[in-house]
Amino acid sequence: MTPDWQDLTRFAFLLAEASADAILPWFRRNAAIEVKAGAVWDPVTEGDKSGERAIRAVIEKRFPDHGIHGEEYGIKEGRSPFTWILDPVDGTRAFVCGLPTWATLIGLTFEGKPVLGLMNQPFVGEMFYGNPEGAWHRRGSHTEKLATRKGIALAAATIGTTAPELYKGEDQAFFQRLRAKATLTRYGGDSYFFALLAAGHVDIAMDAGLQAYDIAALLPIITGAGGATCEWTGKDPVKGGNILTASSHKLLEEALEQRTLSV
Structure with a gap:
């Protein structure tokens, strides 16, 4: 049975909304920063953690069999061919500097292949998303289909x-x-x-x-x-x-x- 890509895409929109509600209260608030162990300075904030917890809660309620792989809380093995791959705040360095170039990344794989993806920047108010039927940009009530620039050397x-x-x-x-x-x-x-x-x-x-x-x-x-x-x-x-x-x-x-x- 072919997955319903439109239904899954609408569900990804819900995940983006839930994460935005959890993340935005921490943006430009000079919140506390933790630093992950490693050779480079790798910050994490409560915005990162709250965003991923919000996304996971919605997935686990609607699709409890789906796997989840998130940056902040690791891997939950699933019992279905679907796995959600999450980065609640991609660009945490920009986030802690107050720059609106961070984004929430929500991906879905089916049998290990990437099939659906969403990049949401809730402070700016725009979203980019794609599935097997194409890719689109949404800002407010306006949605347009995306196409790369061709013929460029x-x-x-x-x-x-x-x-x-x-x-x-x-x-x-x-x-x-x-x-x-x-x-x-x-x-x-x-x-x-x-x-x-x-x-x-x-x-x-x-x-x-x-x-x-x-x-x-x-x-x-x-x-x-x-x-x-x-x-x-x-x-x-x-x-x-x-x-x-x-x-x-x-x-x-x-x-x-x-x-x-x-x-």
Whole structure:
């Protein structure tokens, strides 16, 4: 039986609303910050935690058999082919600085494949979402279908990535070759760059060292809008890793050629 993608998409909207209600009271309030153990400064706030708890509660009430994989509270194994992959506040560094470039990422996999994704920025009031039937942008009462920008060569491309220092070794060489070939490179957009690629404003969005919850929700938005995605070392992108996305398969291939040159 084919899943009802429209019903699942409407349910994802409910998850976005629940998370927004839980997260927004903590935004621009200079709330306490915890720092996760690790080599880099990795903050977490009550906004992150409250947002994920709210999403999990709604999923567990409606779909108790579904699996859940969230950044803050880990993995709940499911008894169905569906797993929700959650990042309640993607871009917590932006969140604690008061920048509205963070987003809530809600992804759904079916038998391990990304099938539905939603990126919500409740402070700005816009949402990007995708499923097997396409991808859309919603702001207020207005919804429009998304389509990536086509016919762009690397020399004319705009690249978006979180920060250049996240690339190490051969990956840094690859990134610098891409940056040198492209027209414009912008930093600090976190998941927004991937959504803006789907909307036709950015041609390449990429980041190194992502987790599944950083990217799973964005893949159906990009592919639903006609874009192309890969993990540039050959792994499954839904599991995270080094993610490269482009507005077309041709541009993706041209970008990957720079990696061959850099190693």
